[in-house]
Amino acid sequence: MATPLESPITFSNVGKARWWRSGLFASQTGYVLLALVALFVVMNFASPYFLTEGNLQNVAKNFSFIAIATLGVTFVIITGGIDLSVGSVMCFSAMITSMVMTQISTPGMPGAEWFVHLADDGKTVIANWPGLILLVSVLAGLAVALIVGLVNGFCIAVLGLSPFVTTLGMLSIVRGLGYVVSNGRGSFPSGPEASYFYTLTSGVVLGMPAPFIYLVVLAAAMAVVLHHTSFGRHVFAIGGNEKAAALTGIPVVRVKIEIYVICALAAGLQGIIISGWLGSAPANMATSYELNVIAAAVIGGANLAGGIGGPLGAIVGCVLLEVIRNGLVLAQVNSYWQQTLVGVIIIAAVLVDRLRSRMA
Amino acid sequence: MVTPHDAGLAVLELKGIGKEFGAIRALHGVDLRISPGEVVGLMGDNGAGKSTLVKIIAGNFPPSHGEIRFDGRPVHFVRPIDARAVGIEVVYQDLALADNLTAAANVFLGRELKRKLGPFALLDHKAMAARALELFGELRSETRPHDLVRQMSGGQRQAVAIARTRLSNAKLVMMDEPTAAISVRQVEQVLSLIHRLKEQGVAVVLISHRMPDVFAVCDRVVVMRRGEKRADKAIADTSPEEVTSLITGAKEAA
Numbered sequence: 001m002a003t004p005l006e007s008p009i010t011f012s013n014v015g016k017a018r019w020w021r022s023g024l025f026a027s028q029t030g031y032v033l034l035a036l037v038a039l040f041v042v043m044n045f046a047s048p049y050f051l052t053e054g055n056l057q058n059v060a061k062n063f064s065f066i067a068i069a070t071l072g073v074t075f076v077i078i079t080g081g082i083d084l085s086v087g088s089v090m091c092f093s094a095m096i097t098s099m100v101m102t103q104i105s106t107p108g109m110p111g112a113e114w115f116v117h118l119a120d121d122g123k124t125v126i127a128n129w130p131g132l133i134l135l136v137s138v139l140a141g142l143a144v145a146l147i148v149g150l151v152n153g154f155c156i157a158v159l160g161l162s163p164f165v166t167t168l169g170m171l172s173i174v175r176g177l178g179y180v181v182s183n184g185r186g187s188f189p190s191g192p193e194a195s196y197f198y199t200l201t202s203g204v205v206l207g208m209p210a211p212f213i214y215l216v217v218l219a220a221a222m223a224v225v226l227h228h229t230s231f232g233r234h235v236f237a238i239g240g241n242e243k244a245a246a247l248t249g250i251p252v253v254r255v256k257i258e259i260y261v262i263c264a265l266a267a268g269l270q271g272i273i274i275s276g277w278l279g280s281a282p283a284n285m286a287t288s289y290e291l292n293v294i295a296a297a298v299i300g301g302a303n304l305a306g307g308i309g310g311p312l313g314a315i316v317g318c319v320l321l322e323v324i325r326n327g328l329v330l331a332q333v334n335s336y337w338q339q340t341l342v343g344v345i346i347i348a349a350v351l352v353d354r355l356r357s358r359m360a
Numbered sequence: 361m362v363t364p365h366d367a368g369l370a371v372l373e374l375k376g377i378g379k380e381f382g383a384i385r386a387l388h389g390v391d392l393r394i395s396p397g398e399v400v401g402l403m404g405d406n407g408a409g410k411s412t413l414v415k416i417i418a419g420n421f422p423p424s425h426g427e428i429r430f431d432g433r434p435v436h437f438v439r440p441i442d443a444r445a446v447g448i449e450v451v452y453q454d455l456a457l458a459d460n461l462t463a464a465a466n467v468f469l470g471r472e473l474k475r476k477l478g479p480f481a482l483l484d485h486k487a488m489a490a491r492a493l494e495l496f497g498e499l500r501s502e503t504r505p506h507d508l509v510r511q512m513s514g515g516q517r518q519a520v521a522i523a524r525t526r527l528s529n530a531k532l533v534m535m536d537e538p539t540a541a542i543s544v545r546q547v548e549q550v551l552s553l554i555h556r557l558k559e560q561g562v563a564v565v566l567i568s569h570r571m572p573d574v575f576a577v578c579d580r581v582v583v584m585r586r587g588e589k590r591a592d593k594a595i596a597d598t599s600p601e602e603v604t605s606l607i608t609g610a611k612e613a614a
Contacts, residue, residue, distance in 0.1 A: 228482045230472040233461070237469055240458030247456045248470035248524075249441045307460035 028301035028353040029313035035349075036320050043323065047330040055326070057209060061202075063315075063322035064211035065274055066289060070296045070314040071215075071222050072266025075259045077297055078226075079238045080306025081156065081163035083263045087289035088174035089145050090271030094281035095178050097141030097272050098189040105133055105191020116192065125192050133193040134200075138272060145268025146261060148174055153257030171290065179283050188280035201276020211273050218266075219311040226310060235259060239306030295342060296321050299349045320345070370429070371396045371531050371563045372417065372448075377426035379412055386412045387587045390426070394532065399554060399564045401574035401595075404584030405607055410567055413584065414534055417565075418450045419443030431531070449525035451535045457509050457517060464492035464505035467523045495523035499553050515546030522553055533557060534565040539573050551577050571600045583607055583614075590614070 043050040069086050076083045104115040107125060115133050119126050127133055148170060155166040189197045203210045226232035234255050237245040246252045275281040300317025302309030321342060328338055372394045379387040387409045394400055404410045416423045419437030428435050430446050437443045440450075457466050468488045474481040492505040501519035509517060518538055525533045535554075539547045554577045557564050568574050574581055575595060583591040583606040591598075591606045591614040598614070605611040 224482075228485075229480070230474065230483060233465060233469070233472055233483065236461055237458040237465075240460035241456070244456035244458050245469070247440065247452065249444060250470045307458070 027308075027313075028349060029310065029316055031352055032299060032301060032313070032320060032349055033316050036316060036323065039320070039323055039327070043327050043330070046327070049330055050327070053207075055330075057204075057207075059319070059322050059326050060212045061209040061277075062326070063318040064209060064215045065277065066270070066292055066296060066321075067215050067315055067318040068211070068218060068273070069267045069270040069289070069293045070300075070318050071218055071311055072263035072270075073290075073293050074297045074300075074302050074309045074311065074314040075222070075235065076163070076263045077239075077294075077302040077304060078235050078306065078309040079256060079259055080242065080304075081256070081259070082167060082294070082304065083152065083260065083267075084164070084167040084290050084294075085148060085152065085170035085174055086263065086267035086270075086293055087286045087291075088171045088178065089148050089264050089267040090274060090286040090289060091281065091283070092148070092174045092178045092271070093141040093145045093268030094271035094275035094285060095141075095182055095187055095283070096144050097137045098187045098275060098281045099181065100140040101133060101137035101194065101197065102187060102190045104136065105193065127192045131193070131196070133191060134196050137189075137197075141272050142265055142268050145264040145271075149261035149264030150257065152264065153260035156260065157253040157256035175287075182283050184283050186280055186282035186285070189275070198276050198279070201273045211277075214269075214273070215315070219315055222311040231255065231258070236307060239308070292321065292342075295346050299346055301349075301353070369395055371431060373429040374417075375427045375429070377413070377416060377423045377428070379416060379421075380424045385587055387416070387423070390584075390589050392582065392589065392592070394563045394565065396531065396563055397558050397561045398580065399558050399566060399578045401578035401581040402565055402567045402584065403569070403574060403581060403603060403607055408584040408607075409587040410584050411536075412587075414450065414536065414565070414567060417443070417532075418448060418534065444528070444530075447529070447531035449528060449530035449533050451518075451521045451525060451533065451538055457520060459510040460508065462506050462508055463496070463503050463512070463516070463520050463523075464489045466509055466520050467492045467495065467505075467527060469524070471527065491527070492523065495526050498526070498556065499523060500549055513543075513546075515542040515549065518542055518546065518550060522550070526557075530562060532563045532565070534567065536567045537569065538566070539568060539570055547573065571603065574603075575600060585609060 040051075049055055069090065073083055073086060103109050104112050105125060105127075106112055107116055107118050114128070115136070116125050116127055118124070152167055152170055155161045156163050200210060205213055226235065234245065234250045237248075237250060238252055238255060242252060271281075271286060274286065278285070296317035297309065297314050298304060298317070299320055300309075300313030300315070302313055324341060324345070325338055328335065328341070370393045372392070374390055374392040377387055377390040377392075378385070390409075390413060402410050402413070415421060417428070419440045419442050422436065422438065428437075430448070435442075435446060458469065461469070464485075465488075468491075473484040473487045473491070475484045475487075489505040496503040496505070496519055499519045499522060501516060503512070503516045503519050509520060512520070522535075522538070538550050542550070551573060554564050554566065558577075566574060566578060578595055580592065580594055581598060581603055582589060583603060585607065590612065591603075593614060602611065602614060606614060
């Protein structure tokens with residue numbers, strides 16, 4: 001079939017990019033990672049407490065609290081979309097999880113007889129199958145996130161509404177639903193399996209906070225999906241040129257719905273984890289977290305125009321935000337400066353990238 | 361009537377193709393036969409109906425009237441993917457590339473090669489890069505499979521877009537102004553590619569405004585004007601002057 005080569009092709013007029021001008025080194029993620037390392041060094045000299053085990057664990061835990069949702073939003077941003085509803089979804093999923101757990105762990109409540117029974121003393125509540133309550137309540141929380149993701153995806157990919165407007169509406173809808181189902185009171189996980197729940201969400205495994213381990217596993221999975229599966233390739237293609245993606249036969253609608261579902265599920269999981277750390281799911285939980293999450297993704301190098309981004313950038317962005325917050329606290333700077341500085345960093349990170357690509 | 365002999369000979373056969381958009385008659389009664397390995401130049405001024413005709417063949421929308429036969433069988437395309445499935449590929453003028461991806465990724469977009477790893481199907485980067493390099497070699501294009509399309513010249517982009525059609529072993533390749541935005545040397549390369557497609561029995565429809573290109577590679581030239589086919593002549597029987605007058609309407613038909 002293939003025509004034999006008449007002579008080996010030569011690359012006379014196109015030079016090969018130097019190693020430091022390609023890959024990670026040439027990306028915004030690379031620059032921000034460098035800034036992060038510098039910040040670690042500076043902080044080490046500025047405060048003797050910064051590099052202590054306790055403080056680093058604290059940092060790891062705190063950034064893990066937004067990083068899983070940031071992974072999800074990064075998926076959406078790579079396709080050129082945006083998801084503003086993540087904060088509301090975090091709260092709603094957490095709330096549903098703890099409400100379902102409380103409901104099915106209380107003898108006498110409808111449905112609870114399948115999950116719990118009373119011990120012989122008539123007071124102690126015992127689970128019928130260990131772990132089932134936890135599983136069902138977490139799945140319930142993720143199920144509502146899934147529904148939100150499907151609605152977002154349907155409106156954006158099938159009806160063609162703008163992602164900004166759709167998810168802005170969803171931000172309000174889901175937050176409102178949270179207030180409706182809880183009557184504004186919030187809820188907290190209770191029953192015989194609440195202790196498992198707290199262990200899984202805010203426990204420490206091998207000296208590392210549990211959320212951090214989930215984050216590492218999910219980020220690794222995301223890296224494989226983005227760079228080594230055709231789904232990931234299609235996500236990048238849609239972000240680069242959606243029309244081209246459609247012309248080459250990529251199922252654009254399906255991929256877009258899937259990424260909004262992934263994003264909502266990540267946010268739901270994140271919310272459930274946060275509620276374990278807080279010990280409750282208040283109705284105003286994670287308000288305006290979507291802005292932190294999107295800021296972290298953008299600082300880490302995800303391009304809001306689409307086509308660029310990845311799990312490393314998402315994590316680097318989250319770590320940078322948290323280290324700055326932590327550093328300002330350790331340096332005893334008025335904590336009101338924090339937000340101002342975060343804004344400056346968002347603009348600076350994007351500006352450095354712009355200057356670099358102009359020089360190249 | 362189509363005799364079995366004729367049906368076997370033509371890769372694409374259009375009969376009385378017409379298309380109306382509301383009250384606008386974009387195409388009227390177009391008949392066209394293209395044989396395997398034949399290169400047909402499709403010419404006409406803007407609004408003459410070239411794009412509409414190409415879009416109908418590519419399955420972007422169905423014709424209002426008429427019949428399309430491909431490989432002797434009647435076909436009805438609803439979406440572009442239906443046309444691609446039978447072996448019709450289009451190289452679009454805006455090239456339809458994702459410029460944040462590498463050349464190899466673009467060539468294999470939507471048709472990625474995968475290898476099984478347990479229950480997962482992972483991309484086979486090595487095989488795709490090797491095949492892409494082979495295709496670029498055939499096109500004699502200085503294009504590296506791992507380079508990002510964003511950093512490429514117009515000619516390299518063209519090579520990527522054309523390599524994509526080679527990948528699927530298409531029977532009919534339609535090229536929309538492939539030589540409009542590239543350097544002189546690269547025009548030569550694209551024209552030599554068209555020769556290579558022809559050698560391998562691929563039929564090519566070249567939509568172009570560039571008369572020298574059409575006369576350099578085409579066996580036949582079809583001229584459209586006001587939604588109708590005004591001429592369908594072997595290159596040897598016509599001249600650039602005649603084609604120009606057909607396009608402008610100075611000469612009604614030939």
